[in-house]
Amino acid sequence: MSDKLVIIGGGQAGFSLAAKLRALKDERPITMISAEAVPPYQRPPLSKKYLLGEMEFSRLLLRPPSWFDENAVELRLATFVEEIDRAARTVRLQDGTRLDYGTLVLATGATPRTLPAAIGGDLDGVYVMRDKRDADRLAGEMLAGRRVLVIGGGYIGLEAAAVARHKGLEVTLIEMAERILNRVAARETADIIRAIHLDHGVDLRESTGLRRLIGTNGHVSGAELSDGTVLDVDFVIVGIGVTANDMLAKTAGLEVANGITVDSFARTSDPQILAVGDCVSLPYEGAQIRLESVQNAVDQAESAAATLAGAATPYLPKPWFWSDQYDVKLQIAGFNQGYDETRLRPGAREGAASVWYFREGRFIAVDAINDAKAYVTGKKLLELGRQPDAAILADAAQDLKLLLA
Structure with a gap:
């Protein structure tokens, strides 16, 4: 039976697990599979200093590329897993290659929600913000004097609006709920953050949804809002939340409920498969929740590594988050x-x-x-x-x- 550890996902959680195992002197073979073409990197600065041009991508790397060879971590980039065969303990990659595993870790992260094509979500110039490719595409749009519509008044949307104003763009932000940060923060916090954005010149409209985007020659050129207002726009940033990447787990027959269900040791319903990071639903104070944060990705992954290394202790989340705006x-x-x-x-x-x-x-x-x-x-x-x-x-x-x- 193989003792190989296969990690699906090249983000913060997957890397943190591999790094912790090596720090614990665990010598089992490790293979990391990532859909991205670059080694694991920090995501939070993408929508801030990297997008502003204040930080080179090399500074975002969690470790230099040489670290993976030096620590015997095989890194397979620009590929993804299409199927998990739990009975055979193998995964099948998109090119048909099969890899066997003794233990499998799912660190598949989350995907931004997008707009339906029926209302213009498939037009050129409509962006989400999640990874390096998104940031690189957006960077070319961030030119002073241009007009951007930000859809969504959560942290992603507000941070994008702050960067755009910093770059000298005209920014309109719409939030369908009665106020920004409606799902994640109290009214008092929202009032403070709203005032900051208004002071910086953001046209912030709450209780306002999107009826449709308007295209010219396949590129977004305008937006009709729920109140009938029509805006001229040069591009659009969509920040309406994310969904857990749990379909691979669901197809493999693992328990899934708004994320891959795990216990306090990061174990899924299959004892040979663990899951960590944004893709999971984990125990917290008697309930199953999702914690979308770097802190949770690192801490839960390191706890899972300790479990694999034979020093199992339950993961008790101590959540903390941050957001930089202006x-x-x-x-x-x-x-x-x-x-x-x-x-x-x-x-x-x-x-x-x-x-x-x-x-x-x-x-x-x-x-x-x-x-x-x-x-x-x-x-x-x-x-x-x-x-x-x-x-x-x-x-x-x-x-x-x-x-x-």
């Missing part, structure tokens, strides 16, 4: 799902603030806007399982450090 850093600790109370606290300096989330009286998350102290304090409280003192939290004159005393 000169604003939004840092998030915890997971605000199901919150029923929020408290807004002004920061110590102008423009700084934090929003604290509670569920049934228990502190569960904090959004910190240009307020590193609030982020660090809230993150530490969550790690310690402690509740913030309500009186200290309510009094902006009190030092947040007192919450940890």
Whole structure:
């Protein structure tokens, strides 16, 4: 029986698992299969410094290409797996090649949602933002004075709008829900972020959907909005969320429910197959959730590596996220799902603030806007399982450090 480890996916999660195994002195053969043509790299800077032209791609690489040879990790690029044969323990690549495995890890990530062709989603000049190819295509469009429509008021859409304004473009952002960040943040956080974008000249329209895109000679040239407004546009960025890449797992008969279902050791319904990163639905406080973040991709993958190396411990997520927009850093600790109370606290300096989330009286998350102290304090409280003192939290004159005393 093969002892080979095959990792499907060349992103942060797949690489982190391989790197951790080698750090743990695990010597089993490892093959990584990636649909991309370049070695594993950091994705977050793609929509920020890389798109702005402030960072060379070589600086985004998680390791230099030589690392893979030096650590006996076979890297198969620009190819993908078409089928998993669980009975034979093989995977079939697009060229028909079959690879055997002793253990298989699915790190297949997620795919951006796109617009239907029926409303113009297949026109040239309509983009999503997920990988290097997307960023490279968008870079050629980011020219001062051009008009861009951003569809979606989540973090991806807002970050794209910030980059476009920084480059001198005219930006219209539409959000179908009643407000931006409707699914992921409290109204207080949305109010702060909205004001920042309005101050930077974004034409931000909430409760506004897209009726259709208008094309000229196959290229997008306009957009009709749900209120009947027609805009002239040079290109469009679609930021309406992602879906887990779980079809390969589903076709192979693995348990799937809004992502590949795993336990706290990253094991799927097949004990020889693990799954990590954005593609999975994992246990968190009695529920199965998806955590789309670099932090989760790394931490869960490293926990899975420990499991494979014989030092199994359950993965207990400690979520944290961030978003950079203009000169604003939004840092998030915890997971605000199901919150029923929020408290807004002004920061110590102008423009700084934090929003604290509670569920049934228990502190569960904090959004910190240009307020590193609030982020660090809230993150530490969550790690310690402690509740913030309500009186200290309510009094902006009190030092947040007192919450940890």
